[in-house]
Amino acid sequence: MAASGETTAAANRAAAGAFMAALGAAGVRDACVTPGSRSTPLTVALAEQSGIRPWLHLDERSAAFFALGLARATGRPVALVCTSGTAAANYFPAVVEANLSRIPLIVCTADRPPRLRDMGADQTMLQAGMFGPNVRWAADLPVPSSAAYEAPQFGTYATRAAAAAAGPLPGPVHLNFPFEEPLIGAATRVHDEHRLPDSREFPSPGIFAPPEANVAAATEMLRRAERPLIVAGPEAEGLPAAALVALAEAIQAPILADGLSGLRCGPHDRSLVLDSFDAVLRADAADGLVPDCVVRLGAKPTSKALNQFLARQRSAAHILCELPGGWRDPDGLSTVVLAGTPLATVAALQRALPRRARVGDWAARWRAADAAARGALQSCAAGFQDLFEGRIFSELQALLPAGATLMAGNSMPVRDLDSFLASDAKALTLTANRGAAGIDGVTSSALGAAAAGQGPVVLVIGDISFYHDLNGLWAAARHGLDLTVVLVNNNGGGIFHYLPQAAHEEVFEDWFGTPTNLDFSLAVRMYGGRHTLARDWPTFRDAVSGFEQGGLRVVELPTNRVRNTDMHREAWAAAAVAVRAALATTPPAPELTHAT
Ligand SMILES: Cc1ncc(C[n+]2csc(CCOP(=O)(O)OP(=O)(O)O)c2C)c(N)n1
Ligand SMILES: [Mg+2]
8 A cells, every 4th residue: 555645754754864863873973965856854854953964065076075074084974965866976986085095984875766766767877786895885775664663773774884884994885765755744843752862972993903823923023023114104094103103113113104194293202203215215225225024004105116115025024904804905015914903903013022122223224314315305395496396395384283184185296295294293184085096076075174173274286186176165165164275286287297108298298288277266266265376485375374364265386397397306316315325324234134
């Protein structure tokens, strides 16, 4: 017997209300919502409760990247709600990024009921499971009916979704909600039982210690090592800085700290934290810097020179520290994998390893090379007459207050951050959408970080990437967000000048250089922001400082792609000379006394 219209609408309302209430009870505080009809029960349920803040967006791709930035900054899952059809497909890039950079998102897509799928109904496509292996968990929910058991069941879906997004390997989950019409009935408020409880905590992903046998194997490797090295790759949450430097100190291992590892900046002891290894390894003078044991944490590092160097160290022992279920070892180097929470893993190693005396001059040698490279890079960056893109990060490091977030777009900004942002006591959160390294959605993720309200957020982004997500700027004025964008306008894809295609003049500019030729000031004005063109560093400093002004501020630096490539090469060459000179006057690393 067909349910009456009122019954269907009431069932939709009860199901969506129970779902949102349970989501709130599971600790979710934010949801990004875009308009549409089929999602009406979910949107109304969100609007009628007060525990989850709904953030209105108009473009689903931007909404999802905004949610990603917000979830990364708060460490809590953010929900997404959209209508059926291509709206859901627009979530895909951010779902991919959330999967790879391990950020919890709860993706809710509205759908037609199964009887209408693949039957030519409008705005209908096959949505159940549409994100495939890119989500931690996916469910096609039942069509709400008036059955008494059902509303609580919708609550259970929310609880389970939050738990699956939490981890141990955090990531996106997808819930597909089929709704029958009428989607909404007479205006009645959500039933009292859907009120949120007072205390609500996001389910902890738990603390996992790696299996003892694996710790014992890794400990043995480290005990025998004469040239131990720690490689700290990008990690969205940041790696446990204090514990990691304590381990490094105990085993006298230099830490090659990626700009996105969470180790570069902060009050922890940074004497073994190295920041210029990319330039050191480009110098081709790494003979005395070859490790016999490598401890790896985080994702694959940003530095290509470091990745190539590591891939060559096949005779060294490689200890891969990963979350349970994760496996970030594209070169297949790991000798032992320690599956656990980073802090628990590092603590387990430290407990098992006695503190040891300095191992010859191994760490000193790395430190000398790193310091020489740093000095050369800094003096080059400061000496160039033309606007050098690498200098942006040292300029910003001086201007930003402690606690600020500095986000780098993909392409050259994130690489320049890695090369030119020196290790420093001032605590800055350094971040990027590095999982899939897309140039899409970057501005939206920065606005999501700004929405977390944890201090000033500055985004450094290339012109093509900025163009890619102009739609994202709409959220700035709509939600009164404060964001400073440093727009590195080299009129095209600067990164391609470093690749072999740069030598193919006949195709390069049209297909790789790809000038944008846009007057970005007009776009910034359209979205209610303030635009400054900075042709020199004093103007840049003036425009960037004054964070208290708030709002959307875009400081555009007009740079030259060809000249910037040359300046980068000059800086690396100067660093190479400095590294070789430093290594020539530093005692050699210990000869290896054992085969690894
Ligand atoms: C979504 C997506 N499309 C294409 C690419 C390939 N890609 C990588 S860098 C780049 C050019 C980026 O140019 P811009 O943002 O101006 O930065 P610049 O290289 O000038 O530093 C492109 C197209 C990508 N990473 N992601
Ligand atoms: Mg560019």
